[in-house]
Amino acid sequence: MTKLSIVIVSWNTCDLLVACLASVFKYQPAASFEVWVIDNYSSDDSVLMVRDRFPQVRLIENKNNVGFAQANNQAIELCQGQYILLLNPDTEVKENALDALISFLDENPQAGGAGSRLLNPNGTLQRSCHPAPTLKREFWRLFHMDALRLYGTYDMYQWDTALPREVDVLQGASLMVRKEILDAIGFMDGDYFMYSEEVDLCFRIQQAGWKLYWVPVSQVTHYGGQSTKQVQTEMFLQLYLGKLKYFRKHYGRFAGMCYKLLLLWASLIRVIFSPIGLLYKPPMRKRIFVLASQYQRLLGALLRM
16 A cells, blocks of 8 residues: 655746655655646646656646646545645655654554644744634734734744644645545535645644644654745635635634634724735835735725625
8 A cells, every 4th residue: 555645736937846745755755655736727837847857746737727626636536545645735745754744643543634844945944833813813913913922923933843743734735634634524515725834734633533633753844835825815805715715614704704704804904904004115015005006906805705
């Protein structure tokens, strides 16, 4: 039986995908494994590169961009592995990263999923797990209240990097899950195009009685958001629309309405006070105005939902 199936969804990330796949095969696990790449209708040379340089990879070529969740599901349905690793194309696994996750799941039968310690390109810690979303935590985060007291996020910078830690949500950039769980609870929810799909998956894994762990001995460099940078405003909208879908799905229409009102309030404040950007120097000024423009688009999208 195949031990591990690695699933990588890619969209116009050819150069990064090369490095990702090269790292997987350089630091491949000791156990049997397979690698799947699902190309979401890239316009670059991603497909040709995979065919030419990594013929051992199983390749799925989509004729349109079906989104992150649905693309993952296409491969998961065909995977033979006992464990499924969801891996972003803008990552590079480090030595022992894959074996560490496999060993952890082998040795901890209560664990339904395990996530790597994600690192920024300069080697510093990147936030890769979060408390479960609630309306209060979203309020706390949207109004930057963590600057006063951490509540919307974990204080990961104080965690012992030698010890695994149980968490609520693991980021999907490097997330290993038992295939038996996915077969039992269903794959990723295809209603999410981008963002919140791994939050939804983590919620359902825990609802089924399994635990999730951050496993810091498994280290993965994550360049972060390289696909979404190509369509920043659209992905900004998808981020919050995905969260809105999550609250409606798991907490009901009233919670969804409350979250929508919270987003409307936060967006209005940012748009109204955006002229303050004129007081800053050009780099910060541009960032403030771009963000205000994105929140203005979000206002329009929310009003239509």
